[in-house]
Amino acid sequence: xxxxxxxxxxxxxxxxxxxxxxxxxxxxxxxxxxxxxxxxxxxxxxxxxxxxxxxxxxxxxxxxxxxxxxxxxxxxxxxxxxxxxxxxxxxxxxxxxxxxxxxxxxxxxxxxxxxxxxxxxxxxxxxxxxxxxxxxxxxxxxxxxxxxxxxxxxxxxxxxxxxxxxxxxxxxxxxxxxxxxxxxxxxxxxxxxxxxxxxxxxxxxxxxxxxxxxxxxxxxxxx
Numbered sequence: 001x002x003x004x005x006x007x008x009x010x011x012x013x014x015x016x017x018x019x020x021x022x023x024x025x026x027x028x029x030x031x032x033x034x035x036x037x038x039x040x041x042x043x044x045x046x047x048x049x050x051x052x053x054x055x056x057x058x059x060x061x062x063x064x065x066x067x068x069x070x071x072x073x074x075x076x077x078x079x080x081x082x083x084x085x086x087x088x089x090x091x092x093x094x095x096x097x098x099x100x101x102x103x104x105x106x107x108x109x110x111x112x113x114x115x116x117x118x119x120x121x122x123x124x125x126x127x128x129x130x131x132x133x134x135x136x137x138x139x140x141x142x143x144x145x146x147x148x149x150x151x152x153x154x155x156x157x158x159x160x161x162x163x164x165x166x167x168x169x170x171x172x173x174x175x176x177x178x179x180x181x182x183x184x185x186x187x188x189x190x191x192x193x194x195x196x197x198x199x200x201x202x203x204x205x206x207x208x209x210x211x212x213x214x215x216x217x218x219x220x221x222x223x
Contacts, residue, residue: 029067065118080125101166
């Protein structure tokens with residue numbers, strides 16, 4: 001059985017990684033000072049190393065979310081790649097940056113385990129790519145009392161003249177179909193949790209108070 005455990009700091013950076021791990025499961029949490037959990041190059045490298053470590057240690061289930069949900073109430077999943085870093089890329093440096101992101105995404109769809117992405121608040125651009133690479137994908141509803149904190153999932157990269165490089169153009173048609181992918185990539189739609197559920201982008205929507213026990217329960221389930 002999965003027990004409620006305090007996370008450890010696995011990596012400290014501009015966006016940090018917290019980790020709770022059991023014998024055959026792991027819960028990864030992203031944490032940053034502004035709460036937007038941007039995908040800097042150093043974070044992508046750290047996530048790649050962590051996923052490799054977890055795969056070799058026999059992990060069967062891995063969940064990824066904003067770190068706040070590991071101990072209480074979280075907020076954003078990820079605002080995507082750091083646009084200041086993206087803006088500094090050239091034809092030489094863009095390829096390794098893209099490959100770092102693709103390696104992280106490929107870990108989530110690895111068939112040797114089950115992966116869950118818990119998507120809350122903002123999940124945009126590269127954060128949208130990351131969220132939708134989960135084999136299972138859950139959204140968190142807004143606060144029923146205030147109506148705030150609901151999901152905003154979008155992929156506005158093309159609007160800014162950016163060609164996505166983290167695998168979203170492959171993954172989105174795979175799970176959403178061509179029409180669903182075009183709604184995000186070409187029509188620049190922003191989906192709340194209801195629209196994400198209807199489109200198939202997520203499998204279920206959780207109330208905030210249910211997030212922690214539901215993820216803990218999922219981590220303790222073995223097929």
